[in-house]
Amino acid sequence: MARILPAFIVFFLLCSFSATSVSAGEEQGFGRPLDRKKHKLKKxxxxxxxxxFHDIQSGRNPTAVQIVPPPSNTSKTFFGFVNMFDNPLTLGPELSSKTVGKAQGFYGSASQEEFALLMVMNFAFIEGKYNGSTLSILGRNPGATSRVREFPVIGGSGLFRFARGYALATTHELNMKTGDAIIEYNLYVFHY
Structure with a gap:
């Protein structure tokens, strides 16, 4: 019995030390400060x-299509419908003006009382030094009921890592018959 007790104590101490070292290692690996310069984060x-933004729902080649219809025809807000889009982004309001990227995402009617869309989209740029970089938007869009709509910029990729800011959307043109719309976007973005 005298030999078993010291062996048990040694075993218990070894288990305690290994559990402590694993816990300390997990804490250090989960989160730690980083050097900005090493990760190429400048000022x-x-x-x-x-x-x-050209949201084209009509014609032979629409850039926005309904993927979920509203569950009933009784809703005056079309609550529940969802459209997916891959819309061109151009420098001017004409579709023929220079393309600088694509807006890719979806919007859906998210309110039962008033018309309001949930917008989820990435602006994927193809022009100049921003080629291959994206900005991400997520927010509420009250549609044409508000002259200017504001959305948060919640992030990005490429040159827009750690991006944050806001986007202002103004309807330039809306065809009530076809649903086609041209929306002007102004984005103000903090990035590195």
Whole structure:
């Protein structure tokens, strides 16, 4: 019995030390401060972007299509419908003007009392130094009932890592018959 007790104590101490070292290692690996320079994060800057979003629902080649119809025809807000889009972004309001990227995402009617859309989209740029970079938007869109709509910029990729800011959307043109719309976007973005 005298030999078993010291062996048990040694075993207990070894188990305690190994559990402590695993816990300490997990804490260090989960979160730690990083060097900005090592991750190529220079001084943060504020940029302004201006372009036009073409939401085309009509014709032979629509860029926005309904993927979920509203569950009933009795809703005056079309509550529950969802459209997916891959819309061109251009420098001017004409579709023929220079393309600078694509807006890709979806919007759906998210209110039962008033018309309001939930917008989820990425602006994927193809022009200049921003080629391959994206900005992400997520927010509420009261539609044409508000002259200017504001959305948060919640992030991005490429040159827009750690991006944050806001986007202002103004309807340039809306065809009530076809649903086609041209929306001007002004984005104000902090990024590195």
């Amino acid at each position: 943060e800057k504020l940029s302004h972007f201006n372009f036009f």
